[in-house]
Amino acid sequence: MILSRLGKHQAKNVRGSVVGAIRLKSSSNEYDYQFIQKSRLPSNHFQKSLPRLPIPKLENTRERYLNAQKPLLGEGSDAFNATTKHVDDFVKGEGAKLQEQLIAEDKANKHTNYISGPWFDMYLKDRVPLPINYNPILVLVNDPKPGYNDQVIRATNMLISSLRILKSLRAGILAPEVFHLNPKKSDTDLFYTVTGLLPSSVSWYGAYLFKAFPLDMSQYGNLFNSTRVPCVGKDKIVKNDKANHMLVMRNGNFYVFDALDKNGNILPPSDLLACIDYIAKNASAASEFPIGVLTSENRDVWAKARQELEAQGNAEVLNIIDSSIFNLSLDDEAVGSNREKLLRSYLHSDGANRWFDKSFSLIIGKDGTAGINFEHSWGDGVAVLRYFTDMFKDSTNKPQVHPDTKSNFDAANHVRKLEFKLNDSIKKSIAEAKRKHAEISKSLAFDVLEMHNYGKKLCKKHGVSPDSIMQLGFQVGYHKLSGKNVATYESCSTAAFRHGRTETMRPCTMATQAVCNALNGSNQPSNAELLTMIKKCSEVHGNLTKDAAMGQGFDRHLFGLRRLAEQKGALPAIFSDPAYAAINHNILSTSTLSSDIVMAGAFGPVVKDGLGIGYSIMNDMLGAIVSSYPPNNNGAGFVSALKTAYENIFNVLETANKS
Missing domain, CATH: 3.30.559.10 (Chloramphenicol acetyltransferase-like domain)
Structure with missing residues (x-):
């Protein structure tokens, strides 16, 4: 079944629908x-x-x-x-x-x-928890090539395609979004030539003469390296365009590695595969105190807990999470054909292996099922669908790693596990967040x-x-x-x-x-x-x-x-x-x-x-x-x-x- 959610009501969750592009x-x-x-x-x-x-x-x-x-x-x-x-x-x-x-x-x-x-x-002033109330999900169909649905292989190919989109965005060469009323007449070389010759200040009018309507691109800037940070009374969106590292979550633990080198180039496919594979095979046991579940809390409660985390010496670790390109969650559960299990896994899960504040989290199950859970304050469906579609098509049509891909890259020296300093008060907050999130999720x-x-x-x-x-x-x-x-x-x-x-x-x-x-x-x-x-x-x-x-x-x-x-x-x-x-x-x-x-x-x-x-x-x-x-x-x-x-x-x- 092909279903998605990109809309909510006026005073709470608003998810924009794509009119066509x-x-x-x-x-x-x-x-x-x-x-x-x-x-x-x-x-x-x-x-x-x-x-x-x-x-x-x-x-x-x-x-x-x-x-x-x-x-x-x-x-x-x-x-x-x-x-x-x-x-x-x-x-x-x-x-x-x-x-x-x-x-x-x-x-x-x-x-x-x-x-x-x-x-x-x-959006930013509302104090209700993000999961269920705000963050929607989209789950992709499987890769048509069965061997490419392996969790590590699919995660790596999707990561590479995502990085290719990121690089195009940063360079300003990702194609503008345009709605063509009659593509046969406007999606032509003449259209690109004429509108390309026009200055940006009047280019829309040139497109209009072709009955083509450019769409707003302002939301794309917050697609990557962006996070909603909890603050008492009103949250804020933070962004770091210079950060080149990826965040990967496994068993409620956090791992980071540079996905781009010092020159801003995407690492070779086999190197990225080695990093994902290393995390999948060497991840620590499930975290006893998963920090991520705090992002499922009431926003003021989470804001105060975050202040306490920072006071305990975790400010740098939190900044690394916030500035990461996006969050890749590797789940240790296969959802298979169980529809309810799939929906629950991607919409709320138990919250342990999630960071609901990130602009989006790419979630890949043990069986390779892939989807995204995205935070909504920064934008609506146009940017999310564009990313989702381009990423899926690129990762399936042009996969960079294959079932037989090998790597000699030393991932152990490239991947870093993030460690938090926790006092008893923070541990208590985590336990309470887990309890409340489980109670709300169960009622849905x-x-x-x-x-x-x-x-x-x-x-x-x-x-x-x-x-x-x-x-x-x-x-x-x-x-x-x-x-x-x-x-x-x-x-x-x-x-x-x-x-x-x-x-x-x-x-x-x-x-x-x-x-x-x-x-x-x-x-x-x-x-x-x-x-x-x-x-x-x-x-x-x-x-x-x-x-x-x-x-x-x-x-x-x-x-x-x-x-x-x-x-x-x-x-x-x-x-x-x-x-x-x-x-x-x-x-x-x-x-x-x-x-x-x-x-x-x-x-x-x-x-x-x-x-x-x-x-x-x-x-x-x-x-x-x-x-x-x-x-x-x-x-x-x-x-x-x-x-x-x-x-x-x-x-x-x-x-x-x-x-």
Whole structure:
């Protein structure tokens, strides 16, 4: 099943979805071990001329917000009328003043956008633990060549491909990310020639003439050598572009070695293989006091424990971890075909062999199963997916080490084990972190839906959006389970804008509510009528998606206005209205990413009584991985209702197809 999670809700986990990207062509087909590609255009060629994220008009946000509230509150209900009054009072009064202030701030910071800074702060100020709450996972399909799924061989090949991406990034020759509306017309030599001749300050406009849209590249800078460091009240992101060492974790122990030589060149493949092999074969027994589990703690608790660690003489060791290129976790367990074991291993594990603060950790099981767990404050799905895809394809298509590769490299003198100085207080903190992490992890449940013979083909045949059908299924399924419509989140990338992150798309609409009532009610309309209703859902969904991708949603706008109001110390009634709290309490948190290299993806619910839904729809298959915290919500019951929902929806499409 191909599933992933790159989206979360407005106030907590936000994972951007990729709107589409075609790689720019390299200047040469010659293989260069040091670089994964040598782009004809510099990595940041379009960055200066990217359009800025627009601030929506207050009147438009009013309309979009109220439209999203209608299916939740009931159009014409007392609750909806009260919310409408709060919104109208806001637009006519304090909202207009806050809008002027927001526009003024935006004009004074033309290097970024109005939401970027506050969005970083939102992430970094939240005190909840990172695993499950924030860090998502993506698990790769196996290498098609069985012998290359050996843990050490696969780890080495993936490390080398990662280093080739790192070197290309540092040299500024990793191809810019570009969305081509019609690749046959724009992904051409003429496109690269014309846009390459244009200065960076106007290059975006040249791309636009080809109907090609460059995407923001600012997040790529934090992909490597980056870590989120806990601080009381608000964390910080630290980065060291000069560091050339790798961090490898095994049995809760930490090992480092230089992956690049003194000239910045990637070590020979056999040397890197020797280092990984040495750690795999000579790693110490499981650490009695695994420091890594502290990164699963509440952020303030971890911040204070880290301060104590530094006071005990561990500052240098922590700095080595923070500045490492990335974390490679070699697990001592094979997950095999056990889906729940796989999801738990990569999403949370027991925390001992993880450093959840790193920008990302590449985790490779004993059987060679590989995936990443990534920290989310530094960026969204565009950069992560680009790395993940390029790394996988390069490591499988151009492996540098093989089952018969030998090495005489003296890894024992190149690999260093990091040692911590621990007092009784720190040991107690580790024990408490292990207990709490185990308790939270145990409370999480996974339920999986996989349905064959349903997919994009039938959707496209009837001119309905596959994504709208998936989202409609979630609405119908949850309505069947609970008898109500609830706040639903779908992530949409705004990477087409400078420093763009994400916008929320609200899939629960009056159109989906009508289908819920029809399919789950006693008086079901004809299939012809249902087909018309389903097509209406697709139309509405498509318009909402376009608005969100163009920065014309309402969630980020209200988030920015609320921040300004809080700074003034007077919160307008629109934000204290229970309806505002309810729509941001996302019971259904959803996101999708279809990729032929991704085996599975998962994330935790964003609220205790919610469901986390990673989903995918292929040509003839659809599926979802659903996480929940029983008994706060019923993931198993939802999956059962969801299956029925899709059977009913596709029955309408199939019946209409035959008529």
